[in-house]
Amino acid sequence: MxxxxxxxxxxxxxxxxxxxxxxxxxxxxxxxxxxxxxxxxxxxxxxxxxxxxxxxxxxxxxxxxxxxxxxxxxxxxxxxxxxxxxxxxxxxxxxxxxxxxxxxxxxxxxxxxxxxxxxxxxxxxxxxxxxxxxxxxxxxxxxxxxxxxxxxxxxxxxxxxxxxxxxxxxxxxxxxxxxxxxxxxxxAACEAEILKDLETAIKDDIKIEKVGVLPEVIGQIVVQDVNNFAVDEMKTVFKEYPEWLMNVISLKDGKSYLYFGGDGVQNRLEELFSQQCKVDGLLVLDHFLLRKQIMKLARQ
Ligand SMILES: [Mn+2]
The missing domain is CATH 3.90.1640.10 (inorganic pyrophosphatase (n-terminal core))
Structure with missing residues (x-):
């Protein structure tokens, strides 16, 4: 044309x-x-x-x-x-x-x-x-x-x-x-693609942008049930980054599971969300947030 x-x-x-x-x-x-x-x-x-x-x-x-x-x-x-x-x-x-x-x-x-x-x-x-x-x-x-x-x-x-x-x-x-x-x-079609190759699915949706106290590298994935989510496989994707955040949105219970790594990240996230981690390296929000909402919160 x-x-x-x-x-x-x-x-x-x-x-x-x-x-x-x-x-x-x-x-x-x-x-x-x-x-x-x-x-x-x-x-x-x-x-x-x-x-x-x-x-x-x-x-x-x-x-x-x-x-x-x-x-x-x-x-x-x-x-x-x-x-x-x-x-x-x-x-x-x-x-x-x-x-x-x-x-x-x-x-x-x-x-x-x-x-x-x-x-x-x-x-x-x-x-x-x-x-x-x-x-x-x-x-x-x-x-x-x-x-x-x-x-x-x-x-x-x-x-x-x-x-x-x-x-x-x-x-x-x-x-x-x-x-x-x-x-x-x-x-269902999206979920099938994700399950076929979780690493690629995560890699193809990583944002690298420094916003407020958040780690510069932020991944996001939507799953039906976080209990079926392969946390170890996910972590290999972030090995190369000094600090990172992964927003796993679990539709079944309507929560965001924020997995993260890096020095000082836990303190910064606990302060941002006014909430303590129950396990190291994971902050569970009682409702889900999209990555763009998390970034908006960190900009304020
Ligand atoms: Mn859009």
Whole structure:
């Protein structure tokens, strides 16, 4: 396609929220007469299982013309943008992570929408509706957006879930005539990928960013039941890092199990969460928090 407008996301890995929102935004722009491609140099992580890759929508090859302009979704920290993005070729950012809103407000030439809601897929869905382009929302595109919303909000149960996310989910189910089982099917497909290779699943979702008192290296994984989680296998992933934190979200009991390593980390975490560890190297929160919420807490 003859276009220089490229929709992309972060540089290390991309998750289903970035993947689905980039594809849906491309489809919306196309319908509006603006040709765009959606591509990444990053690795799709385990939130994009074969079930998703077998839908009819895909990313485009990551070829970029010299005069390419970029739209970045699902991240606003310039350090982590897709490697093709520069200060000169960036035109728009849509994100739901905190920390860089102020910086981008001062960069007047870049269009910005950064809101702390459940998922970027919700924002793209709302844009489709606001543009009167509900006709782009066929069955497969609805499935993609629903997967992004459910993954990033933990099945709409995370406290970052807003009424906007819930409304987007309900409307997508209705518009695409999607079976209410689609969410469970999607989560089962992700879990199967994780169990196949836990180490890779963890590695493909590590954030390296220094925020407040937190260790610089933070992993996250969602499991049905923490009792089936292979803690020793997880720890081998972090061997190379002097300090690290792993957020294991256990859906069964609705808690975050924060495993960590490194000198002084225990004291810093106990202070941040105003809570003592019952076992060394593990802090159990009585409710689950997403990594972005933990990072937001540490920024305050
Ligand atoms: Mn996201």
């Amino acid at each position: 003859d276009t220089n407008l490229i929709i992309t996301s972060g540089c290390k890995y991309i998750d289903i929220d970035a993947y689905a929102s980039a594809i849906a935004y491309r489809e919306l722009l196309k319908k509006q007469g603006t040709a765009a491609t959606a591509s990444t140099l990053a690795t799709p992580n385990r939130s994009i299982p074969p079930l998703i890759l077998n839908l009819k929508y895909h990313l485009d090859p990551a070829e970029a013309p010299d005069n390419a302009k970029y739209i970045v979704l699902d991240t606003s920290n310039p350090e982590f943008f897709d490697k093709r993005v520069t200060a000169e070729n960036l035109v728009e950012i849509i994100d739901h992570h905190t920390g860089f809103e102020g910086y981008w407000q001062s960069q007047k030439e870049v269009k910005i929408e950064i809101e702390f809601i459940g998922s970027v897929c919700t924002i793209i869905f709302e844009r489709i509706i606001a543009s009167n382009r509900v006709d782009v929302l066929d069955n497969d595109l609805c499935k993609l957006l629903i997967a992004g919303i459910l993954d990033n909000t933990l099945n709409l149960k995370s406290s970052i879930t807003t009424d906007r996310d819930r409304a987007a989910y309900e409307k997508l189910i209705e518009i695409g005539k999607i079976s209410p089982d689609w969410g469970a099917e999607y989560f």
